[in-house]
Amino acid sequence: MNDMLKKISVSQLREGMYIHDLKCDWLNHPFVLNSFKLKTDTEIRKIIAAGITLVEIDTEKGLDLLVEEPQLEKSPLTKVVDNQPKKFTALEEMGKAKVAFSMAGEFITDMMSNAKMGQHIELEQVNPVINKLSQSILRNPNALLGLSRIRSMDVYTFEHSVSFSVLMMAFAKSMGLSEKIICEVGIGGLLHDIGKTLTPDEILNKPGKLTPEEFVIMKQHVVDSRKILEKTVGLSKVSMDIAAQHHEKYDGNGYPLGLKGGQISLYGQMAAIVDVYDALTADRCYHEGKEPSEVLKLLVKWGGTHFNPRLVREFIQSVGIYPAGSLVMLNNHHLAKVIDINDNMLKPVVEVFLNAKTRSYIPRKLIDLSKLDTIKILKVESHAKWNVVF
Known part of the structure; x- marks a missing residue:
């Protein structure tokens, strides 16, 4: 050999x-x-x-x-635990994913309310939530990734934390990191914006561009997150790095410390990518979210400046070229929702539901594009254009 x-x-x-x-x-x-x-x-x-x-x-x-x-399969981070959950299709996993997602949403809402009143965060309260999310990610990440596309602009801060956590765990799983690390990045993702509980609401929810003075106040949430989480007994360095470094940029132009390249931990670099991806794909009171495929192109464009280009490629590998929840037009003029990702990212599993030519609904049907040569994705479509809500 x-x-x-x-x-x-x-x-x-x-x-x-x-x-x-x-x-x-x-x-x-x-x-x-x-x-x-x-x-x-x-x-x-x-x-x-x-x-x-x-x-x-x-x-x-x-x-x-x-x-x-x-090297692949030789890193201590890629050690796979013996009791890893059985794999399921995204549809099979959807029921458990909904329970985990809802549980996480309720937890982060209560936790932020408590943090606002000065209460400490107990890891014992976080662990059951992360356990449910991580087990779902290990069975099939696309069920939770698809759910994280369903967002409400009036509860952005809460849903961003849950979606961030899900994306971080899917990212870590795709990179072959251990189940322990997957859980730790999940915790970091769920808690990363806890400092925003101290940010004035008029700045946090301002429907327009922040003034330079307001932006200085907004940036303080990273420092506040670190101060709050330093009081959490047993929180890992991995989780802390995510909260403290998710606004640092690869070229050193981020905040709060202006760290550059290798000065930012692997998990901080991953978090920076996830934070921008989730923020740009979400509807906010001051802008309509971009389609995931459009944001992925921006991430590639910003590779080497904002982000580590190697990790950008790894992130795309984790969510797919057509991420779960995306709306796509097929070459037979049928509109479909991406349900699951195959090894060939250009040919995911989709659910067709509308004849775009006649604008009439058709019986919902799952199609695995990797098993068909005749049906292909023509382009990504906008949910807003078709007024589609799943």
Whole structure:
């Protein structure tokens, strides 16, 4: 066996690596050869877009993994626990996901009310909530990810915390992190905005751009979150990093400390991506949320400045090119909702419900696009355009 060959996730690819094997049929990828040296980030995006998840690199002919990126299946973070839940389809998981999501929403509402009155947060209260969410994520993350798309602008702060937590856990699961870490990032996500309980409501809910003075006050919520959470006995550093660093930027232009690159922990870098993704896809009193596919393009654009570009690719891997809950138009003129993500991210499982040509409802039906050659996604559609509420 050639010791120079390594099987890695596509999220770990970088320019200068030599692809030894794309691990897919020649007809299913856009390159002339199966083996070649990566010269541009565009080539990496093409590999991801083709639905490829694992590749084999030759470190003798090109760059090796970065030091901070342990090999797949060999990192202590990728240890899988023996009692990992059985896998379910997104539809099979939906009932339990709804219970977990509702439980988390009630918890964060009560917790923020209590924090406003100066009460400390007890991890014993958080753990049962995170346990239900994490178990659902491990069975199938797309059930919860789909639910997190259903948002109400008047309770944004509460729902953002739950959605943030769900996205962080799905992100960690996709990266192969341990169940312990998945739970810790979930806790960090749920508590990351606790400092906003001290932010004046007129600034927190202002339906317009903040003045420079108001923005200074708004930024204080990160510092306040840290102060509140420092009083929480047993809170892990992973959870704290998420709360303290989710507004730091990869190029050093974030806040509150202006940390740069490796000064920001892995979990802080992940949280920065999740925070922007969730904020931009949510409806607010001052703007209509963007479609997930549009926001993913922005994340890629901001890779290298706002965000770690490697982690942006990993995040896209976790939510899919067409995230659960997205509305898509098929080439047969049927409108469909994305239900579950396949290994080939271009071909998810969808539920058709409307004939767009006749604008008439049709019997709801699940279609696994990965098993069909004739039906494809043409484009992403806007929920607002079609006035669709699920």
